[in-house]
Amino acid sequence: MIDIEKAQVSIVSIPLKKPFSTHLGVVREREAIMIELWDREGEVGYGETVAFSSPWYTEETVKTAYHIQKDFILPMVLKKKFAHPREFACEFSSLRGNPMAKSGVETALWDLYAKKQGQSLSRILGGTRNEVRAGAVVATQDVTEALKQIEQFTEQGFERMKLKISPANDRQFIQAIRKEYPKTPLMVDANSAYTLEDIDQLRALDEFELLMIEQPLGTTDIVEHAILQKQINTPICLDESITNVHDAKSAIQLGSCQIINIKIGRVGGLAIAKQIHDLCQEHQLQAWCGGMIEFGISKAYNLALASLPGFTLPGDLSSSTHYWQEDIITPAIEMEQGKISVPTVPGLGFSINERRFDEVCVHKEMIK
Ligand SMILES: O=C(O)CCC(=O)c1ccccc1C(=O)O
C-alpha cells in the first residue's frame, strides 16, 4: 500500500538557451511545478507538472495547476491509501479537467510504486526497449535560424526533425530545409494554425513527403481532421485534440489521424497514456511520445513511456542540456547517436539534484 505522509510542492524556473517560437507566441523561460511525495516509510516519489506560465498550449497554467494540486488533489492523496497508481485516475474522475495538475501528482505515485516493487518504471509499465529514439524540434520564425538549428541537431545525431509551421511560412520553410536536407526524416507541427479553408495549401505540402503533419486544425477538433485526412496524403498526427481515451477512440473510429502524439501531462497521467498506447497498438496506429520543453523529471517519465512497444516513431525526446545549461535531475539524461537509454534501476531512475534545485527554485511549500 502507498500511504503518503507529506507532499512538497515547488516552483522552479530556468531561462531557455534560445527562445522557442511558434505562431502562438514565444517561450523564453520555463517555469514548472515539482512534486515530491513521501510515504510513511520515508520513500520519495517525484513528479513534474508540465503546465506553462500562460495558457497558450492548453488552458492550464502554473497557477491554476498549483491551486488544483494544493486545494483538491493533494489533500485527497494524503487521506487515501493506494494499492496501485492506477487507482488515481478513478479516484479523481469527479475532478473535471486539469490533466496536467493530475499528472504531476499521479506520476509521483508511479515512481514510489516502482521503487517499492524494486523494479524500473519502464518494466512496471511493460516497456520492451532499453533505448528510445530522439527527435528535435525547430521552433523559430526565421528560415536562416531554422537551417542553423537543423545543422546542429543533425550533428548531434537526432533521428527526426520537427518543424513548427503556420500558413504564413509553411512552404518557404519546408522548401528551404528540403533543399539542404532532401533525405532527413522531417515532420511539421501546426499547433492548430489552419482551418478547413486551407485545404489546398495543406494538400500542397504532400510533395515534401513529410513523416506527418501534427495538429493542423482546431485544438478540440476530431471531425474536421477526418475530413482533411481523406483529402491529403500526408499522415495526420493528433496532439491537442487527444485529451483522454475517449478522444483517441473517436479519432480512430472517424479516421481523424494515422498517428497519435501521446503526452502524459495532456492526458492526465501515466495510466491513461498507457491506455491510449494500448488502443493505438490494438488498432495499428503509430504512436510517439510528445515533449513539453520540460525538466528532467518529466523527460524521465517520457523515457519510461516511450520504451513501450507501440511507440514506433522517435519522440520529442532530448538530453538534459537541450533547452538549458543545467537541469535539476541527477544523473543527467544524455543522447548518443540519436538514442537515449532507458534506466533499469528501481523507480523512475532519476532524482533531484538538490544543489541545482535550490538555485532555480522560486517557491516551496510542504503540505501534510
Ligand atoms: O519538448 C520539446 O522538445 C518540444 C515539443 C513541442 O513541440 C511542444 C512544446 C511545448 C508545447 C507544445 C508542443 C507541441 O508538441 O505542440
Ligand SMILES: [Mg+2]
Ligand atoms: Mg504538437
